[in-house]
Amino acid sequence: MNDIHALSGAYAVDALSDEERAGFEEHLEACPTCREEVDSLREAAALLPTTTETAPSPAVRAAVLASIAQVRPLPPLVAHGPENDAEASRSTGTVVPLRRHRFRTALVAAAAAVIVAGGVGVGISQLDDTDGTSQQADPEPTQDETEDEVQQVLTASDVQIVDASTTLPEGTEASVHWSPSLGKAVLVTDGMPAAPHGHLYELWYQNSAGDMVRAGLMPEGESNTVLLEGDGSGAKAVGITVEPAPHGSEEPSMPPVAFFALEDA
Amino acid sequence: MTTLRSVPSGDPPEGTGGRGPAADLPDEVGPRLAELLHRSSLGDEQAFVELYDATSARLHGLVLRVVRNPAQAEEVTQEVFLEVWRMASRFDPARGSALSWLMTIGHRKAVDRVRSAEASTRRDTSYHQQTQPVDHDATADAAHTSLEAQRVRTALQALTPVQHEAVKLAYFGGYTHAEVATMLDLPVGTAKTRIRDGLIRLRDAMGVGQ
Structure with a gap:
């Protein structure tokens, strides 16, 4: 296992410097093994807060609900052809991965x-x-x-x-x-x-x-x-x-x- | 519906919660949260309210533990839920549970908050005194002990003390692995391995993620 793979755990818990993080994200694009590992380690890390549960004040709930009423959820990422993706490469019409x-x-x-x-x-x-x-x-x-x-x-x-x-x-x-x-x-x-x-x-x-x-x-x-x-x-x-x-x-x-x-x- | 469906292969019917030992969250709540997240992505505010009520204590507890300052933590929690609402359509159930997705967003935001605050206050001791009123372990002790929390505590005992400490400093402390190495007096480059090994042990002990 070379060095970059070993960063998966630290990446999963946001313990990388910005520079390492950028490098590792690039690596992730090409490494399905690491992607899976990161996903599974995040799953594990997400259990840790079971030990620290603390309800936020009701004011937070009220503020959140008030603000979502004013914000539109983003559309899903679509596997796009040119016509439904204005952002994509219109010049060539290629499908953008x-x-x-x-x-x-x-x-x-x-x-x-x-x-x-x-x-x-x-x-x-x-x-x-x-x-x-x-x-x-x-x-x-x-x-x-x-x-x-x-x-x-x-x-x-x-x-x-x-x-x-x-x-x-x-x-x-x-x-x-x-x-x-x-x-x-x-x-x-x-x-x-x-x-x-x-x-x-x-x-x-x-x-x-x-x-x-x-x-x-x-x-x-x-x-x-x-x-x-x-x-x-x-x-x-x-x-x-x-x-x-x-x-x-x-x-x-x-x-x-x-x-x-x-x-x- | 006239499409042919394959005959179930004789497995016992699903729906009783699947495998795994009894726990109060995972097996039934997990799919429910994913469903709520999906409906939220369609603009269903009621579903989002339900999602909030089901997850806000866990998320806020995490944010508070990392950020420490209660007022700032509430700001971050608010930001996180707004982000969850906006980004709900980007949740991919194939890559993990809804809860994990949520906690990942929350953790990142909390860590960003402490790091940027630190960058602007650079090791000012009065700042640290002011923002560390909560004793490290008092928070954990005071936390309510759900069945699942008990299981997590037990699972954490499978970690070596160094792994445990490294995971805690990284996850709850928001420190980078290089900082963790210095704090625990580990050779440079080994803290990341401790963190990874610790998480793997926790994962395997809890039987999550694969």
Whole structure:
């Protein structure tokens, strides 16, 4: 049994660091044995609170019942064809496997964790911050160099085209062309709605530690081909969030509106 | 209904609660909770009320044990149930019991709460004094002793003392396995094994999950 399997127990009782957790969740996608074990260990752990039962105050019950009346239960995850899944890859019409949704949930959680942890100010990210934020608003190296790099990614031998899981409206097409060997990604959009007034779209890499690292700002316009800034080596995902114009944010201020789960080559 | 149905294979009819020793929750309440969860996912508030009444003491007891501060614990419990309502359709009975699903959500939220609170107060001793009014074992002792709780206590005796302690610190303390290793003075990397082995023993002693 190699090391990663041994994390199943700690995972089942939320005793992993964020980084380990992200790594183990990735492992779980590919390891049915661990999934089963985690499920069974959670079953066991769920018995522990039999020894600590304590009723909450009636006020909690009242508050819960009042709040559910105002909240719509989420729809089930459906094994979707293109027509009933506006979130899926409309550009290709391929059936998006269920696991992408699970990844998406994980990513939202990860993003949320980043936001929560944000106040601590731990900056492990390799954000290239030499020019501060001003450089971000106006993407410049020269047009030509950027153009070349875009072409390099699009034509890389190991390029993968990853469709979005997105909450953007139907008709939005967004995909990421990802080259693991170059550690670079290009985002291609079509039919992208304008960001809300006073806001723009900001791009992020989720690095191998699970942190969201700034990767530049999207130019305005519904059709764009954008090279993500910075080094994406080892990135696990690309995300797009809505952030205040003109400079964006240092950290995602909300869950991404679109996600692209990258897989290692 | 004109479809053919296979003839039962001579097994005694189900419905008496299945296998396993007598317990006050699992065999009959389990499927009932799954049913309530399913109806909740369809927007049935009455079903959700029933679910709440059946599970809130267990869930809140867990949250309170982890979070410790009663006011904060009630906030978390409230969040958890709202999440359960929202996410009810994502419960997959093939992967485990409704109760386990609920406790998993509750535990995660409770742990998130203590960790983020800690991140913002960073080892401030006055904070710890303030938020640890409950003596570690007093909570457990004061808990009511249902038949099932008795069984769990008995099953926990199958764990080695270190396994037991590691599981308790991880589950009720909300500590990471690395923290548990330091707290119990274990070599780095072994606490996760203790936690896993302890849970496996508990699982097998209780005959749950497979």
